[in-house]
Amino acid sequence: MRPFTYLRAPDVATAVRAISAEPGAKFIGGGTNLVDLLREDIEQPGTVIDITGLPLTGVEELPDGGIRIGALVRNSHLAAHRLVTTRYPMLSQAILSGASPQLRNMATTGGNLLQRTRCLYFYDGAAACNKREPGSGCDAIGGFNRQHGVLGVSDDCLATHPSDMCVALAALDATVETRSEHGVRRIPLVDLHRLPGTTPHRETVLAADELITAIELPPPPSGAVSRYRKVRDRASYAFALVSVAAVLKVRDGSVSTVRLALGGVAPKPWRAYAAERALLAAPATEESFTRAAEAELTAATARPGNAFKIELARRTIVATLRDLLAEGSAA
């Protein structure tokens, strides 16, 4: 780890001012990702601005029935919050399927949005990585790419976004609120992360001086059932091979509401719009679910190591919708 200057921001205005004044500075919240990256010498900020003292730790009910989550709400707190467990159980499931209790106790909501990929080549300082060192190449492409993405990836980067929470947020139509010296901005979560294209080091649409302050969720669709399902190599403490966040409502045998997002397969939390289009108003049957999954996955591109993810994603989508259909019928 290299030496850096440590600042502690007492309020949002000071935090925003400090980061504007220090190019290359980083905010630190729970530190569960940044400290790791500092120790691996992947992140080398000259200044680290501690924002854990900012008053962004509340979960509030909004007048429209939605909720507002402060950027510094810890993952474990959010997963256990009554407003979340009652209105957005899928979000709670997603958070609890990620990391470990110790990490969730530290990790913040805002930090979770910005966690960086667990691509093994990104973490291997001796490997070529366009994300770590723009223009150096991508060793994952000719290498071991079993963990890598099949949707939205490019010839310059195959990395996946590692978050579980974000996949649920994508399906829940979350909005991200930020502050900078230029004011307040609201960004739909599905637009927060960029696809890699030829610039995989640019991971979000945030400006360098922008601070995430909150996430807002609209009220959940009434009468719908939802679920987060994660498939991984072991029972706990593993990143997703494939995950699915699904919201489903069936009326008279047809799909009246559906929202679907995928994790583990793309550089960002992947809202499966093509699948949603295929499902809306379609009969709620296994055949429709399969057709919808295939509609989404026709765009998938595989490398030798991760071709299985396409089939696994298809099965996970269908299995999750099948379970929701059964749950919705029982209710």
Place this chain on the structure above:
Amino acid sequence: MAIGKAISRVEAGDKVTGAARYTEDVRVAETAHAVLLGSAISAGRVRGIDTRRAERAPGVLAVITHLNRPDFAAVPPTPYTAEGRMPLVDDRIHYAGQYIAVVVAETREQAEHAATLVVVDYHRTSPVPTLDAALSQAYIPRENGLARVPSEYRRGNAEAALAAAPVRVEEEYRTAALSHAPIEPSSTLAYWEGDRLTIYDSTQSVHMHRPLVAIAFGVPEDRVRMYCSLVGGGFGNKSYSWPHVFLAPMAARVVRRPVRVTISRKQVFTGTGHMAATVQTVRLGADQDGRLRALIHDSVNQTSFIDDRQETASAITPYVYAVPDLYARIRVTKVNTGTGGAMRTPGDSAGAFALESALDELAHRLGMDPLELRRRNHADVDPVSGRPWSGKQLLACYDQAAERFGWDRRNPEPGSARDGDDLIGYGMAGGQRTEHQRPAQATVDLTDDGTAVIRSSMVEIGGGGLTTLSQIAADGLGLPTAAVTFQHGDSALPAAAPTFGSMTSGSTGSAVKLAAADALRAAIDLAVGDRRSPLHGADPDDVVAHEGGLRLRDRPGDGESYRALLRRNRINTLRGDGDFQPEGEDAEHAMATFGVHFTEVRINRYLPRVRVVRHVAAFSIGRVLNAKTARNQAQGGIIMRLGAALMENQRPDPVSGRFISPALTDYHVPVNADIGEIDVIFVEEPDTNANPLGARGLGEICAVGICASVANAVHHATGKRVRSLPITPDKLL
């Protein structure tokens, strides 16, 4: 009797409260900290290394490279020197992570920072990255210190017998490279006082490793004192002296201060060995009634460009079943990787996956119960030497474990058992491990406060040896276990057998038993010769130990406590010596440990991750010294191999050869949620043919056969035969 009792570990309280002192916890004044810089490439040379910025960084005391290092006096012998090339001897790079510089600073953080400032100019050559890339170059290693067992074994004419056999199975099986992944990264703290070297090292044997350090630095062995009381997970990777062990004393000489090297978590994966990946072929020929006629087991493992180290996968094969015609071979092939090391259970775990999977395939082809197939080929005597076994209760293990598991409920048809969306599979496999013994010494001191002190250099690596050996001494002297303390982990003490190779129970345990008997004999001699003793004049053979003292066997009322006896005679301690010498090659009996595993898996038919929900194992290990530590150790060994079966894979990048998952986040081992119910049975029969104590080792046999048992259950559940470990979900789609 204390032996056999299910008591908790004597050091458990210290471990739970943090009072237990591991090597990294040792504090010595003025200690400097060294960080080891590893090579970023896996093949080539260091063309230039610029250390100037690092040397100027805050707190830095020295940066040592191949250009400015002091010389080693000699290369100590293999196999316990892990690598045949001493660190920093030249500019050549054989594997990624190989140490190319030592940065010594006042604090570890300063050393880590300075290490980022070292600029290396590499001359890259094309690496051999993987076992697959090197497979065609496999060869039989020449006999040296590292080729531990003969590379070929032949009886009869296996090829001809195979050709003539009516039923055959011929398949290739693959095991992945595995990391020991101990929680404790290896640590060495060294300081010199003139030519006297004190070294605290996370080692599984102070007495095996002390001479290696002495030779490397050209000092007499008695000038080196090595300590290690507790190891936080070894599994074999601390049974060798890896390069960092030699770099700590070297750095201490350079900076003239105590120096600590604790390798990083990443370096645990590259700097202290691994179980090498193997590609094995098994060819079985059998009669229609399941009697094996021929067995050919061929294994190739990756080794480094520095050493020829076998993963002895087919070494056990000649000993396991009564097969008349058999050929086994072990070859190695050079890959740009570090040298592998012994990992629980060397050779046998990987080999059993192939052999016991092939037997399951044969049973399936014959339409025969896989357990019955093994019964029909039971080796009543050692098939290699023809000698009787010192003790073998394998058939009883089969019976008891099969009954406990409910094997008779198994419908042999694959895919026949379901529960909702879960496919259910039952599988089984056997295991065998040759029992090794080493000379071991211990003393037991009987003290005038009525307690006893064991002195032996044994290192506690978590298996429970401190507890079981205390129980042995307690029984020998008629004391409660709580009255026995243990001085251990210090090369100034009598030499224990190393704490690897399953040798603690049989070898060091026997030494403690002999020492306790010797101390008892001294106490008896003292009492019967002492006119003031109620036992005066008694026949020594009629005197026995009982409840903290001595008494007559036939007249329990006549006796006295050790405390009274020693105090009256003004003796502080009575020392008993124990020197266990194994019989070696001339032994009348062949010695091995045996086991059998039964596994139930459940696999969601849509999302096929294998869950091991139930596992029953039975072992034949002679006498069980402590029912609790034994069960605990066996469960640990089983869990370790469930990891190899389902998730562990220390995978090299297919281009560069670098291990690309050197972190516990990415190198998966089982977590609590992965562990189902694990039931362990010991079919006990004290084996005094093996040693005076009657106990054989458990630490390794418990980890042989699990992978095949899981793979066989997966086949039963799904009809899919997975011959390449680990069995991850993608292989079952």
